[in-house]
Amino acid sequence: MAGDITKGADTATGSSRLSFGNLRVGTRVATGFVSIVILLALACGFSFMAVKSISASLGRLHESIEVEDRVRKVDRDFLDMRRYVREFGISGHASALAGAEKAEVAVRQSINSAIAETRAPDRLDKLRKVQTLFDTYAAQFHRVADLHAAEETFVSREIDPLGEKLQQGLETLFDIGQGEGNSDQLKASGSAIKSLMTMRLQLDRALERHDASAAKSYAVAMSELNAFAPKLQSAYEATDHGASVSAFYVTVASFNAVAAKALKADEEIVSLIDTSMAALAMEIAQLAADAVHVSESEQEQIEQGTIKAIENVMASVLGLGVAGLMIACVLAWFIGRGLALPIQRITATMKSLAQGALDVDVPAQDKRDEIGEMARAVQVFKIQGQRARELESEAAQARKTAEEERTKADAERAAVAREQADVVEQLGVSLAALASGDLTTRVRDFPDAYRQLATHFNDAVDKLEQTMSIIAGSSLGMQSGAGEIAQASDDLSRRTEQQAASLEETAAALDEITATVRTTAQGAHHAQNVVATARVGAEKSGEVVQRAVAAMSEIAKSSTEIGQIIGVIDEIAFQTSLLALNAGVEAARAGEAGRGFAVVASEVRALAQRSADAAREIKTLISTSSNQVAAGVTLVGETGAALTRISTQVQEVAGIVTEIAASAQEQATGLQQVNTAVNQMDQITQQNAAMVEEATAASHSLKSEAERLQAMIARFTLAGTAGRPSVEVMRPRQAMPKRTVAATRGNAARKLEPAQDDWAEF
Amino acid sequence: MSSNQASPATRELMLFRCDGREFCLDIMQVRDIRGWTPATPLPHAPDYMHGVINLRGQVLPIVDMSTRLGCARTRPTDKHVIIVAQTGDRIAGLLVEAVSDVMTVASDQIQPTPDLASALAKSYVQGVLAIEGRMICMLALDQILPPSAELAA
Known part of the structure; x- marks a missing residue:
């Protein structure tokens, strides 16, 4: 088929002058594409058929593998049965017999399934033969089993x-x-x-x-x-x-x-x-x-058949593809050439016509396609051009007379043009200088006709220069101001950070102080309790002292009573002594008879004397004791007074301690408020720091912007550099902001330094 | 009476204290010893006459021995003692500080009053007893007691 197409292409080349070349361009292109499409369809059909046949052979392969599998199963099951039969032959066990019978059933099933699967007749014959043989084998096996049982x-x-x-x-x-x-x-x-x-x-x-x-x-x-x-x-x-x-x-x-x-x-x-x-x-x-x-x-x-088929398909598809590509290339070449060649020729003709060579021949006029039409149109152009040339030669004569008049006028015009060119050149030079940033450029020596132009230009440049000078000065001031601001912002940022740090420390210290004050308040409360206890103790002690005084008085009273009793005893002793003395006197009067009585009287008197002595001693002791009791009462009384004083003082101390506790509590509350305030301050400072940071960044960008402005302005050459008087006039105005900047800077420095000190102190 | 017989050998003396000093009397001259009872002063009586008291219904003059022996007037207390003494038919109470002892001494232990003393002093002191390092005057009751005429008056 591919060969047919090539042959067709060959015949097309052969008869291109008559048939193909006269076809319209669209038709030609369509013909080419249609042939390529047919070729592609053929390739697709062929590939489909080949793939279908491969699929069929794969199906057959699958069936064959399936059958082989079944046959292998038959073989395997039969081997099983043989094993059981042999075992039975050797041992004669019933288990071997049962196994053999089971295997027999399995073999039969496998053979039946293999026969059901198989399609090929020769294989079917073989399987049927296997089935027959196996039937014989099974019969013999049953015979063996019977014999064995009989035996x-x-x-x-x-x-x-x-x-x-x-x-x-x-x-x-x-x-x-x-x-x-x-x-x-x-x-x-x-x-x-x-x-x-x-x-x-x-x-x-x-x-x-x-x-x-x-x-x-x-x-x-x-x-x-x-x-x-x-x-x-x-x-x-x-x-x-x-x-x-x-x-x-x-x-x-x-x-x-x-x-x-x-x-x-x-x-x-x-x-x-x-x-x-x-x-x-x-x-x-x-x-x-x-x-x-x-x-x-x-x-x-x-498998081999399939591989062969695949190879065939591959070769065919490759051949078809190559053939199609070649045909497409040949067709493209022919169509392109058939279009391009006549068009090139017509283009050449048109070029020469445009150059005035009206005697050229227009090719391809006899073609019936679009190129032929084009050629015929060009032919019309050519005829018209020839006609126009004839008219032109007539007009040339008339033009020659006008030419002379025109040369005269041209001389005048040339003079004017020279002047103009001069002016333009000067202006051009000045404008170039202006463009390169030289604002000192001026134009001079213009002819009278252009004097006003020069004046206007110079005025404009003057104005521009003044403006630029002012801008330069301002930008300088701006730059230095921006620098100051950046510097100040940096300082401010640093100090704000320091402030934030100090505030944080302050907050921490305040926390500690708060804790301490709270502890103090607790201590004061504790002290209050202790003092109250002490006061109660002191009051109790006062009571005890009162009781001690009462006890002492009792003792004193008892002593007095004892003293009275002792007085009685003393009296009795005295009376006894007197009686004894009387007795002694009586005894002495009695003489010898009263001797014994005198002794008794003397003894009684001695006893009375001793009793009187003892009474006297007791009296002394009692009086001493009374004195001591009195002293004790006094002392106890003093102690009571002292305790009362202590109680009073403890009362005062309790009051003071209560005040201390209250004030400590107030302090704690106050400190809490201070703490809150400091925390707020800290927060605000943090926000300030952030804002200062932003301000610093802004000031830095402002600074860089100012520098850029300065750099841009520096590109202009100003009169300041040339030392022109007009710029001298400008100078003071330019210097003014500088001075103010300096002044403010000085002030700022002076203001800043104490401020810095303050911060440091803070 | 028997004591008079025995007087050459031993004598019983009653020691008493007056104005801090010790004196003694022969116990035979003592009738009674009493505690102090307030005495009723006698107007215009000598200053050594303290007054009179009622002794079992009998008016008994009280002689303040301290004043009588030339010392200050006694301010009597409960502890003061009245020695009821008798010589002859004269009887009087002697106000003394205290009766300190009754002792038996040998007669020769009582020495006569030295001559150096004045006649008045010698008339009041019958003898001096020096015993155990103490010097005790034995008073002459006759002299000390007021005369009976005065007493009767």
């Missing part, structure tokens, strides 16, 4: 009872030998028992394990037992027990016949399992492997 019944029903009977027969013989005390009989029967045991054991093993060597051992043991027959016979005939021996050997013969039957059945089982079933199994496995193999090769085939 088991046979063993339990016939072999075992016969064996028991043999054993009993021999034991009877042994017992007979023992009863007779015949050593020959004992020996023979013992050996026979041993052989019988071996024989039974080997038979059991042969039947149980399907063991061929055990079967042989059984035959050997049997012949051995038979070999004992004559010996037994001869040994027991001596004691008339020969009949028992012959009966035993009849049983032996029947046992042997039964055992041979059982062994034969066993052999059949072994041969079935080992030969027939094994062969079947091999065949089934081979078939399954074949099926798997076929599936694998089929898959490989499909």
Whole structure:
């Protein structure tokens, strides 16, 4: 298809002069694009078909893999069953039998599902064959199972009872030998028992394990037992027990016949399992492997086919793409060339026509497209141009006469123009100087006609210069002022920060003081309590003193009474003494007769004397005691007075302490208020600091703005630098703000310094 | 009476104190010893006559011994004692400070009044007893008591 298109393009080039070249431009472009679109549609269709076929082959691949999977499952399940069958063959266990039967069901299911999945007929045939073979295998297996069951019944029903009977027969013989005390009989029967045991054991093993060597051992043991027959016979005939021996050997013969039957059945089982079933199994496995193999090769085939198809599609799409690109390029070249060439030619013709070469030929007039129309229009232009040239040559004559008049006027005009040029040049120079910032520039020596212009220009520049001078001065002042403000703002900011810090410290100190005052108030309250307690104590002490005074008075009273009593005693003693003296006198008068009485009287007098003395002493003591009691009363009274004074003073102290407590409380309240105020101050200071910060930033930006203004103004050259008188006049005005700035600065400095001191103090 | 017989050997003396000094009398001349009872003064009586008291219904003149022995007049208290003495038929009460003792002394212990003393003094003092370092005058009651004429008057 791509080849067709190329061929079409070739034919188009060949006949371009006649057919393609005469098509209209739009048609040509549309033709090109339509062919490219057709090509693209073809490529898309082809790609779709290819992808569809790949999808189909992928489906087939999927099916094949699925089937392979099923077949593998059959193989796996069958292997399982074989394992169980083998185990059963060896052990004969019921569990192995059950496993084998279960596996059989599984194999059947797998085979059925594999057949259901498979579509390919040859594979289906193979699977059906597998199914048939497996049926045979299963039948044989069932046969084996039946045989095994029969053998088991046979063993339990016939072999075992016969064996028991043999054993009993021999034991009877042994017992007979023992009863007779015949050593020959004992020996023979013992050996026979041993052989019988071996024989039974080997038979059991042969039947149980399907063991061929055990079967042989059984035959050997049997012949051995038979070999004992004559010996037994001869040994027991001596004691008339020969009949028992012959009966035993009849049983032996029947046992042997039964055992041979059982062994034969066993052999059949072994041969079935080992030969027939094994062969079947091999065949089934081979078939399954074949099926798997076929599936694998089929898959490989499909895979390769798919890869090939993909490669084909890729190659085709690539080829189509390249072909399409080439065709598009060729078409674009042809269309572009078909349009551009005639247009270039017509353009060249038009250029030469514009230059006045009216004798050129206009190409492509015979074309029927838009270019042809254009060419025909150009031809019209050309004819008109030729006509105009003829008219022009006529007018040239008339123009020549006018030319001479014009040259005369031109000379005059040139003079004027020179003057004008001169003026313009000067003005230009001045304006250039002005533009470069030189405001000292002036224009001079203008012709009379332009004198007023010069004056106006000079006036304008003068005005501008004055203005700029003033601006320069102001900006200088502004710059220095802005600098001052920035400096001041910095200082203010720093001090505000210091103030804020001090205020914070003050707040902290105030907090401490508040705490201290509160403690003081508490202490004062405590002291108040203590003082009250002291006052109560003092009052109690006063009462105690009163009681002590009363007690003292009582003592004094008692002393007085004692003194009176003592006086009575003294009186009595005195009277007694007088009586004794009288008695003594009477005794002395009585003479010798009264001698004894005189002694008694003397004794009584002595007693009276002693009693009087004692009374006197007591009196003295009592009076001393009375004096001391009196002194004590006085002292106690003084103590009472002192206590009363103390009480009064304590009262005063209590009052003072209460006042102290109240004032401490007030102080605390006041301090709290002060604290609040300080905190507010702190806050305000913080806000001030922030504002000052902003002001500082603003002043700095103002400063930089002023500097920029200064720099901009410095770009202008002013008369100040040239030393022109007009600028001299300006100077004082310019210097004025400077001086005021200086003055204010001085003032500010003077004002600031004490302020700084104050702050430092603060 | 027996005491008169025994007088050569021993004598019983009553010691009393008057105006701080000790004097003594023969106990046989003492009739009674009494406590002070206020005496009724006698007008125009000698200053050593303190007055009279009622002694069991009998008017008994009281002689202030201190004044009588040339010292100041006694201001009697409860502690003062009246010694009722008798010589012959004259009886009077002697106001003294106190009766201090009754003692028995040997007669030779009473020494005669020295001659150096005046006749008046010698008439009042019968003898001086020096005993245990003390000098005690034994008064002559006859001289001390007022004459009976005066007493009778």
